Amino acid sequence: MRVGIIGGTGDIGEGIAMRLSRITDVCVGSRDLSKAQGTCDACLMSAKECGVNCSVKAGTNQEVVEQSDLIILAIPFKHLKTTVESITGWEGKIVVSPVNPMERRESFVYTPPPEGSAALYLQKILPPTTRICTAFNNIAGNRWCDITTELEYSVPVCGDDQEAKQIVMSLVDRISSLKGYDAGPLSSSHIVESITPLLLNIARFNKMKDVGIRFV
Amino acid sequence: MRVGIIGGTGDIGEGIAMRLSRITDVCVGSRDLSKAQGTCDACLMSAKECGVNCSVKAGTNQEVVEQSDLIILAIPFKHLKTTVESITGWEGKIVVSPVNPMERRESFVYTPPPEGSAALYLQKILPPTTRICTAFNNIAGNRWCDITTELEYSVPVCGDDQEAKQIVMSLVDRISSLKGYDAGPLSSSHIVESITPLLLNIARFNKMKDVGIRFV
Numbered sequence: 001m002r003v004g005i006i007g008g009t010g011d012i013g014e015g016i017a018m019r020l021s022r023i024t025d026v027c028v029g030s031r032d033l034s035k036a037q038g039t040c041d042a043c044l045m046s047a048k049e050c051g052v053n054c055s056v057k058a059g060t061n062q063e064v065v066e067q068s069d070l071i072i073l074a075i076p077f078k079h080l081k082t083t084v085e086s087i088t089g090w091e092g093k094i095v096v097s098p099v100n101p102m103e104r105r106e107s108f109v110y111t112p113p114p115e116g117s118a119a120l121y122l123q124k125i126l127p128p129t130t131r132i133c134t135a136f137n138n139i140a141g142n143r144w145c146d147i148t149t150e151l152e153y154s155v156p157v158c159g160d161d162q163e164a165k166q167i168v169m170s171l172v173d174r175i176s177s178l179k180g181y182d183a184g185p186l187s188s189s190h191i192v193e194s195i196t197p198l199l200l201n202i203a204r205f206n207k208m209k210d211v212g213i214r215f216v
Numbered sequence: 217m218r219v220g221i222i223g224g225t226g227d228i229g230e231g232i233a234m235r236l237s238r239i240t241d242v243c244v245g246s247r248d249l250s251k252a253q254g255t256c257d258a259c260l261m262s263a264k265e266c267g268v269n270c271s272v273k274a275g276t277n278q279e280v281v282e283q284s285d286l287i288i289l290a291i292p293f294k295h296l297k298t299t300v301e302s303i304t305g306w307e308g309k310i311v312v313s314p315v316n317p318m319e320r321r322e323s324f325v326y327t328p329p330p331e332g333s334a335a336l337y338l339q340k341i342l343p344p345t346t347r348i349c350t351a352f353n354n355i356a357g358n359r360w361c362d363i364t365t366e367l368e369y370s371v372p373v374c375g376d377d378q379e380a381k382q383i384v385m386s387l388v389d390r391i392s393s394l395k396g397y398d399a400g401p402l403s404s405s406h407i408v409e410s411i412t413p414l415l416l417n418i419a420r421f422n423k424m425k426d427v428g429i430r431f432v
Contacts, residue, residue, distance in 0.1 A: 107400040110407060152432060156418065182421035183414060184323040191326060191407075191414040198407040201400035202372065202431055214430045215418055216368060 002027055003171070004068030006061050006075060006083060009035040012098065013074030015144020016136065018043050019151075021056035023174050028056060029064030036060075046147055062087050070094040070167065072136070077101035077118050081125060090130045094164045097122055097189075098136035100196040107204070108197035112190055119158065119189035133159035133168045134189045135180070138196055140210035151176035153212040156183030156192045181215060218243060219387070220284030222277050222291060222299060225251040228314065229290030231360020232352065234259045235367075237272035239390050244272060245280030252276075262363055278303050286310040286383065288352070293317035293334050297341060306346045310380045313338055313405075314352035316412040323420070324413035328406055335374065335405035349375035349384045350405045351396070354412055356426035367392035369428040372399030372408045397431060 003020055007013045008028035020026050021043045028043075030036035036058035047054030065071055065087050075083055077099050084090075099118040103111050115121040119134045126132065135157045143149055155172045157180050159165040165182060172180030183192055195213060203211045219236055223229045224244035236242050237259045244259075246252035252274035263270030281287055281303050291299055293315050300306075315334040319327050331337040335350045342348065351373045359365055371388045373396050375381040381398060388396030399408060411429060419427045 107404060109403075156414065181418050184417035184421060187325075188323060188414060188417060191410045194407045194410065198372065198399060198404060199431070201404060202397050205398035205400060208431075211431050214432050215415070215424075215427050216430050 001025070001070060001167075001171075002068045004029060004064035004071040006064060006071060006073050006087075007079075008039045008074060010074055010076075011141030012136075012139075012144055013072075014039050014042060015141060016072060016074060017056060018046055018147055019144065019175050021054045022047060022052050024171070025055045026057075027059050027064045027067050029059050029061040031061065033058060033060060050147070062089070065089050065093065068093070070096060070171070072096045073099060073122070075099065080118065080122065084122065084125055091127045092129050092131070094131045094133065094167060095122065095126065096133050096135050096168055098134070100137055100193045102197040102200075108200040110190075110194035110197045112193065116187070117190035117193050119186050119193070123186060131159070131161040131164035132186060133157055133161070133165055134183075134186070134192050135168050135172055137192050138199060138213055140212065142210050143212070151178050152214065153178055154215040155180045157181065158183045158186050158189040158192055160186045217241070217286060217383075217387075218284045220245060220280035220287040222280055222287060222289050222303075223295075224255045224290060226290055227357030228352075228355075228360055229288075230255045230258060231357060232288060232290060233272060234262055234363055235360065235391050237270045238263060238268050240271070240387070242272045243275050243280045243283050245275050245277040247277065249274060249276060266363070278305075281305050281309065284309070286312060286387070288312045289315060289338070291315065296334065296338065300338065300341055307343045308345050308347070310347045310349065310383060311338065311342065312349050312351050312384055314350070316353055316409045318413040318416075324416040326406075326410035326413045328409065332403070333406035333409050335402050335409070339402060347375070347377040347380035348402060349373055349377070349381055350399075350402070350408050351384050351388055353408050354415060354429055356428065358426050359428070367394050368430065369394055370431040371396045373397065374399045374402050374405040374408055376402045
């Protein structure tokens, strides 16, 4: 299975690319091809240092969607609309949203669109056959990038397409010590997304760093 | 410090009473005094079996509020308004809300009131000097009641009164292996409350039981 990462040049995108390219074929996309190539180089160099295999290549966002079975949208909510609408060929693809609409005010606040969540907003702007799931919403960018750290988190996966959800959960289970959980329909995605501002507040108010969750 | 439990005759209320009465003075309230007495008897018997001390007494809901410094509202959301409005003397009290407004449809759904959360609704109907915090929202009733089980969960505590929040967090830290975390202002309580339907869905869709959370 080829996994595409749109926004693979941000913190989280690069960290996901680094970890995923060691276990499956990854295609990193960016508006700026040279930036995508930079992420690929970082993945290849890191894999070489560790003496492990790595399969990663760069492309435009359009190429990434065309060439991938599953696409992770590692972009901020404010860029979701422009990015998604600048690309065609979403039909039938599995689209994974780790996107959390939020703002930093006196504390971090969850700021979903009128649809109820970023994932439900995606459902509105993507073709109806797109198989949308949420995943990876609650893992800090720093932890993704620090490849030597085991990721010992639970990953709730929401979605309405059962087969797509199983595929996403299986992929999650292959990354570090992550464990995927079926967290119900896409209409529950607002809960999963809102956990991230909660975790950021908990980190801030309890002097912790990069807080994640585990279901126990 | 005397802790009052309103609704101490439900699953969660009785479990909280059982564990708290071993570490502090507890007053259990109910509309039906004999039911409150039943919870007290259960606490006393269980403590005797374990050979530990236990301080618990029964009262009407009104007596519980009058005689307690901190009151836990262990009641379903639908009974919150009638119960709270039938009692006077809330001024200056610390009120802890473990209340999660939710419904079971095809999956469990978070159904907050227009105020945004049960805790914010409480803020509206209680006197302005009441010191409202959320706590204990995400722990299953079964786990509370099984007194032999260590509760190894994280407990996010929301509230706008810093001193009250510290008192609640200290209380949380004394119960089993629970650990309290400052989870920000009361306006973030909707996130904490919504985690409960998420956990119920995760239990259901992943064939698990009594799922809780830990911040890691």
